[in-house]
Amino acid sequence: MTARRSPDDGLQPERTALAWSRTSQAVLANGALLLLRDTAHYGGPLRFLPAAAAMVIAGATYLIGRRRLAVLNRRPLPARLAPRRQVTTIGWAVIALIVVTSVLLTL
Template identity: 50%
Template sequence: MPRGTRLPGPPLDPGLQPERTRMAWTRTSLAFVANGGLLVHAGHVPDRWWYMLPGAAAIAAGFAVYVVGLLRHRRVDQAIRDGAPVAGDRAIRATWITMLVVCVLAATVLVTRP
């Protein structure tokens, strides 16, 4: 569908969907950062700094998810204003894969921790 073409159907409220999207990405990023902090705390073992790496990775991922959420918010907002489709799930898949990797690393550290 060409950019700027309105989709048929009831008029959309241009403020609600982008706002919900932004809030969902913000909650996801906060979950990454909070769990990363807990993992850093759980992985704190003297002379074994590498046990804190999954927590640091989760915190870094949280900040990255927040930035992606801001960019996605702008894109969704503009797509709704233009009447264009909002679909696109690369960021969602990347976030899911990142979460899975952090979980596997965290489980490995927590199981092998002395």
């Protein structure tokens, strides 16, 4: 983790990094649980697809979080701080993963 530049910076960069890390870990755990779920009943190569998607989403979430930490540690701060596109993309990806997980749990 990058050190803050001055004591007056606050904890915003650290809180942001922790939030993105927690999100990526939760998505990764979802993928692991999908792999472990009833492997005898549902076999075949397609069972790895949702878990692989979860791994990709988790990796992307982690990388976005690292980039956000770097942006928030810059001084002076950039004029545009809101990561709207990244948050929207990850949000829709997580929603898609929730739908896939829900469908698989009903099978």
